[in-house]
Amino acid sequence: MNYSxxxxxxxxxxxxxxxxxxxxxxxxxxxxxxxDVMEIMLKIKKNKIEDVKVKTFxxxxxxxxxxxxxELALNKTLEEASKITKxxxxxxxxxxxxxxxxxxxLALDALKKAIKEYTEKNN
Amino acid sequence: MIVRYVKMxxxxxxxxxxQVDEKVVKEMERALVKEYGNPSSIHSKGHLALExxxxxxxxxxxxxxxxxxxxxxxxxxxxxxxxALNSLDKGDHLITxxxxxxxxYNKAKKLEKEGVEVTYLGSxxxxxxxxDDLKSKIKENTKMISLMHINNEIGxxxxxEEIGKVCKENNILFHSDCVQxxxxxxIDVKKFNLNFASFxxxxxxxxxxxxxxxxxKNSKITPLIYGGGQENNLRSGTENVAGIAGFGEALKQDFxxxxxxxxxxxxISEIEKNIKNVKLNGSRGKRVCNNANISFKSIEGESIxxxxxxxxxxxxxxxxxxxxxLKASRVLLALGLNHEEAHGSIxxxxxxxxxxxxxxxxxxxxxxIVKRLREMSAL
Numbered sequence: 001m002n003y004s005x006x007x008x009x010x011x012x013x014x015x016x017x018x019x020x021x022x023x024x025x026x027x028x029x030x031x032x033x034x035x036d037v038m039e040i041m042l043k044i045k046k047n048k049i050e051d052v053k054v055k056t057f058x059x060x061x062x063x064x065x066x067x068x069x070x071e072l073a074l075n076k077t078l079e080e081a082s083k084i085t086k087x088x089x090x091x092x093x094x095x096x097x098x099x100x101x102x103x104x105x106l107a108l109d110a111l112k113k114a115i116k117e118y119t120e121k122n123n
Numbered sequence: 124m125i126v127r128y129v130k131m132x133x134x135x136x137x138x139x140x141x142q143v144d145e146k147v148v149k150e151m152e153r154a155l156v157k158e159y160g161n162p163s164s165i166h167s168k169g170h171l172a173l174e175x176x177x178x179x180x181x182x183x184x185x186x187x188x189x190x191x192x193x194x195x196x197x198x199x200x201x202x203x204x205x206x207a208l209n210s211l212d213k214g215d216h217l218i219t220x221x222x223x224x225x226x227x228y229n230k231a232k233k234l235e236k237e238g239v240e241v242t243y244l245g246s247x248x249x250x251x252x253x254x255d256d257l258k259s260k261i262k263e264n265t266k267m268i269s270l271m272h273i274n275n276e277i278g279x280x281x282x283x284e285e286i287g288k289v290c291k292e293n294n295i296l297f298h299s300d301c302v303q304x305x306x307x308x309x310i311d312v313k314k315f316n317l318n319f320a321s322f323x324x325x326x327x328x329x330x331x332x333x334x335x336x337x338x339x340k341n342s343k344i345t346p347l348i349y350g351g352g353q354e355n356n357l358r359s360g361t362e363n364v365a366g367i368a369g370f371g372e373a374l375k376q377d378f379x380x381x382x383x384x385x386x387x388x389x390x391i392s393e394i395e396k397n398i399k400n401v402k403l404n405g406s407r408g409k410r411v412c413n414n415a416n417i418s419f420k421s422i423e424g425e426s427i428x429x430x431x432x433x434x435x436x437x438x439x440x441x442x443x444x445x446x447x448x449l450k451a452s453r454v455l456l457a458l459g460l461n462h463e464e465a466h467g468s469i470x471x472x473x474x475x476x477x478x479x480x481x482x483x484x485x486x487x488x489x490x491x492i493v494k495r496l497r498e499m500s501a502l
Contacts, residue, residue: 035451035462035466
């Protein structure tokens, strides 16, 4: 697979992959049939994402994109984080093979699911 | 491609292709530079090239127990497979399986569109077709049964002798894709009652771009390529003399099955000893000497493959994420593996060039990689 150096770097040294104790919200998406499962966990204070972690079962692109989505979401308000697009993710990684673009969408789905869960719980 | 410093390079993808032997290269060079004539030419320069074809044909014929007139050289195993199935006509019934290589499977799909009826047999959990199942699918218009000898993904050795008997009893043509079995398992076209069999050079330390089809005398064959009538009017185009010379020489070399098998057994036992939650796919006993296909639970194959690649270790995977279609291996699913297991599968295929030291390095790296990816996994 022809990945950019940034994708490989992320895959080797992810910054946000790991466990989180008592998250304020979490979003799990994907299924083993398509080969990707991601769970994003958030700590939220005053409507702002103060901490974020992700766990990913999937390919190099799935691991890299889920890590980047966490980075883009950190320190953003829930509204700002909801507006992150796949193009933002791809830009951060320089490039993504065409057949892997769905991985970036999946990571965003996980983030949006977590935000939705939090919003519903707190409104 | 990103080049990194690695302790060593370990090539474990010999079912994909193999390193060409030096003796093979020498023979190919002789054909290219010295005996460069066209085998169809009447003059002696042409005749010398023709001799190279005859020599290679004789070696292959001896290897599989057929006559030299029963071999056609092709551009690949894929072409040989396509050619074998090409004689089927509208209304004929073909029985093949879910385990076949794409060059059979996709050709069968194409034939279906042209009016050939096709039945795809399933598999038991080790990769064997069930003989009773096969027998039950035979119909009046069943013209051919095409089942591979050794599966390229899981290495299971199909019982061709038993299948051949069924074909003979029912007067059905029998084709087998023997690309992965040549030199690794004994192939006897008479004993197996084969009408057609496909071969390829680059899986046995020969060059890419050359294959062969065995066809029993007087078989009906519909060519795929028309032209100058080479290869007994069945495969036109000036012969790939250098490729054929290389194929012949590769056939003379020792694949060192015993050594390869010992190394492979060592790799399997070391992985099973050192890494938890792994599963050997295919058959433990009736398995080609150089294949180990292993699923690593709760992690995904492309991530493992790329991590190994970064350490200089080259393997392949049945995961969807590595395929353009984003589908998990059809073969592994046919065995009854769930999607998670299929996505987490890695195929290691060895050769005589591997060493125990290399395998120790692989297991050491694999341990680290599996641990890291499992810690990251959402499953």
